[in-house]
Amino acid sequence: MIRKRLQNLYSGEKDGIMKMADIFGKRKRSEIMSRIRSRSGLDRKVHNWLCAKHVRHKMYPKAEGNPDFLLKDAGVYLFVDSCFWHGCPLHFRAPKSSFAGIRWEEKIRKNKERDGRRSQLPYRWIAVWEHSIKNGDLERILKENGIL
Numbered sequence: 001m002i003r004k005r006l007q008n009l010y011s012g013e014k015d016g017i018m019k020m021a022d023i024f025g026k027r028k029r030s031e032i033m034s035r036i037r038s039r040s041g042l043d044r045k046v047h048n049w050l051c052a053k054h055v056r057h058k059m060y061p062k063a064e065g066n067p068d069f070l071l072k073d074a075g076v077y078l079f080v081d082s083c084f085w086h087g088c089p090l091h092f093r094a095p096k097s098s099f100a101g102i103r104w105e106e107k108i109r110k111n112k113e114r115d116g117r118r119s120q121l122p123y124r125w126i127a128v129w130e131h132s133i134k135n136g137d138l139e140r141i142l143k144e145n146g147i148l
């Protein structure tokens, strides 16, 4: 089995994503890709911004619902929602074709379902869209919520 996996891994496929599929399986791959594409860049940006503002926080805290940040002093969890992956009503555009074999429609549908269940989370949270980060609205939102 291991030998087979190694063969798959080094079978000469140029696409790194397909290699990951061989190793991790579909479900894990989609989880990894979703983290890579939807989270890291944007979250890094927010992380840097929070650092610059001296807002104490933890990125990817272990908490129900997978919030992106815990804002420690306020005790508030922050979700940063990608305009694409969470289906922003203002900015979502469907891609012309599937990319890298990712089933984005299903993923976005699941994200939106999960977002809809946030009202049941057992802690205080706020969610911001990617576009709020890009247009500098995060500061206003955090101030309005008594966090800054």
Ligand SMILES: [Zn+2]
Pocket (backbone or CB within 6 Å): 083, 088, 089, 090, 091, 092, 129, 130, 131
């Ligand atoms: Zn948006």
